[in-house]
Amino acid sequence: METLIPILAAAVRSGTPILYATLGEIVTEKAGIMNIGLEGIMLMGALTGFSATLSTGRPWLGLSAAFAVGACLGLIHAFLSVTLGSNQVVCGLAMTMFGGGASALMGRNQVGMTIKGMAPLDIPVLSELPILGRVFFSQDIMVYISFILVFFLVFFLRCTRPGMDLRAVGDNPRAADAMGLPVARIRCTYAILGAGLVALGGAYMSVVYNKFWAESMTAGRGWIAVAMVIFAVWNPMRAALGAYLFGGVDAFQLRLQAAGTSVPTPLLMMLPYILTILVLVFISIGKGRKISLSAPSALGVPFYREERD
Amino acid sequence: MKKFVMLSLACCFCTMAGAVFAAPVPVEEINPGYMYLGPVGDGGWTYSQEIGRLAVDAAFPALKSAIVESVPEGPESVPIMERLIRQNKSKLIFACSFGYMDFVQDVAKKYPDTTFMHVSGYKRADNVGTLFGRMYEPRYLSGLVAGNASKSGNIGYVAAHPIPEVIRMINAFALGVRKVNPNATVKVIWLFSWFDPGKEKEAAKALIDAGCDVIAMHADTGAVAQACEEAKTYVIGYNNDMTKYAPTMQLTAPIWNWEKLFAPVVQQVADGTWKSEAIWLGMNSGAVDLAPFGPGVPEDVRKLVDDEKADIISGKQKVFAGPIKDQSGKVIVKDGEAMSDDDIWSMGWFVEGIVGDIPK
Numbered sequence: 001m002e003t004l005i006p007i008l009a010a011a012v013r014s015g016t017p018i019l020y021a022t023l024g025e026i027v028t029e030k031a032g033i034m035n036i037g038l039e040g041i042m043l044m045g046a047l048t049g050f051s052a053t054l055s056t057g058r059p060w061l062g063l064s065a066a067f068a069v070g071a072c073l074g075l076i077h078a079f080l081s082v083t084l085g086s087n088q089v090v091c092g093l094a095m096t097m098f099g100g101g102a103s104a105l106m107g108r109n110q111v112g113m114t115i116k117g118m119a120p121l122d123i124p125v126l127s128e129l130p131i132l133g134r135v136f137f138s139q140d141i142m143v144y145i146s147f148i149l150v151f152f153l154v155f156f157l158r159c160t161r162p163g164m165d166l167r168a169v170g171d172n173p174r175a176a177d178a179m180g181l182p183v184a185r186i187r188c189t190y191a192i193l194g195a196g197l198v199a200l201g202g203a204y205m206s207v208v209y210n211k212f213w214a215e216s217m218t219a220g221r222g223w224i225a226v227a228m229v230i231f232a233v234w235n236p237m238r239a240a241l242g243a244y245l246f247g248g249v250d251a252f253q254l255r256l257q258a259a260g261t262s263v264p265t266p267l268l269m270m271l272p273y274i275l276t277i278l279v280l281v282f283i284s285i286g287k288g289r290k291i292s293l294s295a296p297s298a299l300g301v302p303f304y305r306e307e308r309d
Numbered sequence: 310m311k312k313f314v315m316l317s318l319a320c321c322f323c324t325m326a327g328a329v330f331a332a333p334v335p336v337e338e339i340n341p342g343y344m345y346l347g348p349v350g351d352g353g354w355t356y357s358q359e360i361g362r363l364a365v366d367a368a369f370p371a372l373k374s375a376i377v378e379s380v381p382e383g384p385e386s387v388p389i390m391e392r393l394i395r396q397n398k399s400k401l402i403f404a405c406s407f408g409y410m411d412f413v414q415d416v417a418k419k420y421p422d423t424t425f426m427h428v429s430g431y432k433r434a435d436n437v438g439t440l441f442g443r444m445y446e447p448r449y450l451s452g453l454v455a456g457n458a459s460k461s462g463n464i465g466y467v468a469a470h471p472i473p474e475v476i477r478m479i480n481a482f483a484l485g486v487r488k489v490n491p492n493a494t495v496k497v498i499w500l501f502s503w504f505d506p507g508k509e510k511e512a513a514k515a516l517i518d519a520g521c522d523v524i525a526m527h528a529d530t531g532a533v534a535q536a537c538e539e540a541k542t543y544v545i546g547y548n549n550d551m552t553k554y555a556p557t558m559q560l561t562a563p564i565w566n567w568e569k570l571f572a573p574v575v576q577q578v579a580d581g582t583w584k585s586e587a588i589w590l591g592m593n594s595g596a597v598d599l600a601p602f603g604p605g606v607p608e609d610v611r612k613l614v615d616d617e618k619a620d621i622i623s624g625k626q627k628v629f630a631g632p633i634k635d636q637s638g639k640v641i642v643k644d645g646e647a648m649s650d651d652d653i654w655s656m657g658w659f660v661e662g663i664v665g666d667i668p669k
Contacts, residue, residue: 006518014511104348104378111350112553114535210506212554214530215348216379219505254512257498258465258519260664265499 003259007251008135012143015240015247017042017201017209017218019146021225022232022239023153024197028074029229030157031190032170034300035077036092038198039222040099045070045199046206047103050213051110059118062207063142063200070199073099074192082187085302096222104215117211118142142200142208146240149197153236166190170296173303183303201225224272231276233283234294246272333581337371339400341575342393344386345378346406347504353529353548354503358405358428360549361567368572369579375399382408390416394423401578403440403571404428407474413437424583426574429474431654433585440570443591445481445653446621447563447599449628450614451545452485454560454602455523457610458543459486462493465516467526467533469503471667473656475527478563480660481628482525482545487662489613496521497665506532517542523560534559543605550600561614562600569596589650593622629653634661 021038028035035041045066053062077095081088120140127137136147156163165186168176173183201221206213224246232238253268283295343362347355355378366372375397380386386409393399394416401424404413410430417425417437425437433439455464464486468475483495496519498512509528513536516524525545526533531554537544538555546555546562570590577583590596599618602611620626629652631642636659642648659667 006514010511010514014507017507104350108350111352111356112531114531114553205507210510210532211535212352212506212531213350214352214504214506215350216504217506217530219502219507221507250508251511251515254498254508254515255518257665258496258512258515258521260496265501265668269501 003255005131005134007248007255008131009138010251010255011244011248012135012139013209013247014250015243015245016139016143016146017204018221018225018228018246019150019240019243020201020204021198021222022228022243023146023149023236024070024194024199024201025225025229026194026232026234026236026239027153027166027197028191028194029299030170030234030296031166031187031194032173032296032298032301032303033078033081033187033191033194034088034092035074035081035095035191035195035198036089036226037073037077037095037099037222038225039218039220040096040103041070041073041195041198042099042202042205042218042222042225043103043216044073044099045202046217047107047110047202047213048199049203050115050206051107053115053117053207054110054113057116059115059207062115063203066199066203066207067196070202071192071196073199074195075188077195078188078191081302082184082191085304088300088302100216107213107215110213111215112212114212115207118208140208142204150236150240157236167296169303170298173298173301177303177305183305187303198222198225227273227276230283231272231279233279234296242272245275334400334578335371336369336575336579337373338398339372339575339578340398341365341372341374341401341403341571342390342397342399343374343376343403344380344389344393344405344409345376346380346382346408347529348378349376351504351529352531355405355529357549357565358567361565361569361571364568365571365575368568369575372575380409382406384412386412387416391419394420400424401575402426403574404430407472424574424578428570431587433587435585438574438583438585438588440574440588441590442565442570442594442597443589444563444565444597445477445628446592447597448478448481449485450599450618450621451525451561451563452482452487453489453614453617454485454606454610455482455525455543455545456486456488456490456493457607457613458560458605459490459493459523461520461522462490463519463521464493464495465513465519465521465524466495466497467500467509467512467516467524467528468497469500469528471499473654476659476667477653477656478527479663480656483660483662484628484633493662495525495663497659497663499665499668500528502528504529506530509533510536513537513544514540531555546600552600552603555603557604559600559603560606561602564598564600566596566598569594591621592618593624635659636661636663 048069049062049066052065080091123137127133169186228242231242256263345355349359405428407429426440509532513533523543534551534554627647629648631646632644633642
């Protein structure tokens with residue numbers, strides 16, 4: 001058990017950036033907008049968070065700035081995909097390239113600098129719980145916020161009026177429109193908020209976890225998050241599970257190596273991807289059953305009020 | 310037999326052709342093109358090459374160089390090189406990573422008037438040379454420092470990919486460690502990635518948790534150094550001085566001075582004296598070196614390392630000189646013998662004292 005705790009703690013730590021990005025994408029996709037530009041938005045978030053922290057010395061300002069920049073990118077995506085009704089996959093790809101390139105260009109003079117970042121914070125009482133305490137409650141504040149966010153989103157999507165509106169515009173925008181909901185406005189709002197969360201995931205890497213900026217430092221985590229949304233079948237709780245699984249597999253194989261055991265590492269690293277493919281298969285063959293019900297049915301389909309189906 | 314004749318004929322032809330196009334190129338017409346593996350902002354491998362390029366440009370003011378960053382080690386690199394040659398009029402291409410090897414060969418056949426220098430590869434042609442530094446020399450010296458600093462005798466090594474370049478350096482490092490600390494072991498973790506700061510940091514943490522008190526690394530960012538600074542564990546950096554990431558805990562770092570590798574090639578092309586060869590520069594050229602010692606290195610160790618460095622530079626001491634045993638204890642290099650460059654180049658086994666496997 002003692003050897004397992006650091007692995008689990010590492011899983012939570014390295015899963016957190018993926019979790020933020022996945023939660024952001026779930027919010028966006030539940031509203032019917034597909035944004036596959038997570039990698040670019042995360043990178044912009046990482047750069048913004050780092051530079052704002054570097055110049056102000058306050059990690060909180062850095063994280064807020066990252067959220068704001070992510071929201072701006074979300075606004076651009078919303079404008080393109082909701083207002084103009086353009087192809088969302090193409091928009092997302094453009095966002096990836098834009099974010100990657102722009103962050104590289106603007107971050108050029110920040111390479112090699114470091115910040116103090118955010119120190120871990122043990123939660124009193126909770127951190128003394130056996131096992132759970134050291135795995136979940138001896139982390140940093142951003143990890144705790146992600147816990148709260150997961151529960152909040154579950155509650156919000158299931159039990160609140162705005163949450164149901166959000167699901168309605170993603171599932172059946174025409175019916176939502178007939179109900180009198182402002183479909184375009186709701187979609188834009190959540191595309192913007194979602195992208196903000198995605199950017200926080202990137203900023204977590206540069207402000208809290210790595211405390212430096214390096215180009216392309218998210219190293220594909222944005223793409224993992226895109227897959228993770230499907231793995232989680234649009235459920236925030238499962239997103240947390242999936243993100244920690246991804247983080248955990250890495251932490252586990254690294255520690256197995258450190259323990260001197262020879263493991264087929266590439267095989268272990270394939271595991272989460274295999275699981276994602278399996279989930280995709282289940283979704284496809286389970287059409288109409290419970291699992292596919294959580295997929296927003298109007299995902300990626302632009303809605304024009306004036307048009308008839 | 311027939312094949313052999315063909316091959317010899319081809320060789321003759323190549324040497325003749327080589328003699329033909331070694332015409333001097335005016336510096337302002339060389340337009341060297343650099344094809345980089347990573348972004349110049351990676352803070353490691355590509356970053357150190359970019360610093361080298363800027364130094365070369367400063368040394369040859371008439372030079373107009375161009376770079377392309379983040380070029381994948383695949384067929385995508387072919388149009389990149391062709392664009393450098395056609396649009397940028399590059400007469401000299403530096404392909405700065407191992408994986409470009411076969412694509413450089415393909416493009417070089419198509420453009421016989423352009424000179425190609427492939428970093429870290431071994432395939433040459435009449436207009437393709439290879440270029441690398443004997444990084445294993447400073448690696449060995451950094452091993453001496455690490456072996457001295459380790460109290461537990463448990464040293465960690467975060468390694469990128471199981472390829473000869475990386476294996477060679479782990480071996481050199483371990484030889485240095487064991488020279489001063491004969492019972493110490495070097496524990497290797499493979500990342501299977503050159504560039505992933507998150508994973509690099511997690512690997513360092515795993516080694517620290519496993520009881521390692523000095524960590525060396527072969528990856529592209531400062532994440533390992535940073536993890537060590539946070540955990541107050543000694544670290545040996547790589548690529549360039551990583552003091553910024555570990556101001557108190559970096560002992561030293563084997564570093565690249567790429568301008569010492571790039572500049573002579575530019576000069577040769579300008580003079581028309583360039584010929585296809587395998588350039589493998591050691592510490593005597595300054596192409597590879599050790600970063601200044603950190604505060605954790607005591608005076609006697611500094612002296613020891615400086616002495617050994619002088620011996621390596623003078624050629625008195627060879628890093629891969631026998632007796633060297635492999636992990637199973639079998640003697641691979643006998644006492645009094647030294648490994649040939651070819652054997653060093655293609656090393657695929659671990660020396661005694663390393664804990665870990667080389668994945669097949």
